[in-house]
Amino acid sequence: MSPPQGFSYEQRADGTVVITHRGRAAGTLRGGRAEKFLAEVGSGDAQLVMARWTGAYRFGNERMARNHPRNRSGRR
Template sequence: MPQPRGFICTQRADGTVVVTHHGRTAATLRGGRAEKFLAEVASGDPQLVMARWTGAYRFGNERTAREHPRNRSGRTRKR
């Protein structure tokens, strides 16, 4: 799996945490969720944690699954 990149988290004065991915807001966390997120970022790889919390990651098997004969039955693919 390729390493996620491009995530930035910013903590505001009111305790809100904003996670951006390539300049676009991916998640806004408040209260207990923000505290839990910050603790997890401090203890692990920040890019991986932010990718997991925002859901902006891929497993790498999407193309393989799409090409499988079971998933292509009766459909024509656009090229």
């Protein structure tokens, strides 16, 4: 799986953080959540942090997980 790409964020004057993915809004954070996000994005891989905060980190591996024997539960 390739690392996430195409994320960016904008911190507005009122403290709101808007996370975008390829130019489209993917999430808006306010208050304490915005502060936690800003602290985390400064200390790690920014693309991965933004993907995790928006929930986009899952995409790409669902098919592999569905086909795993543990997750089949009688399906063929």
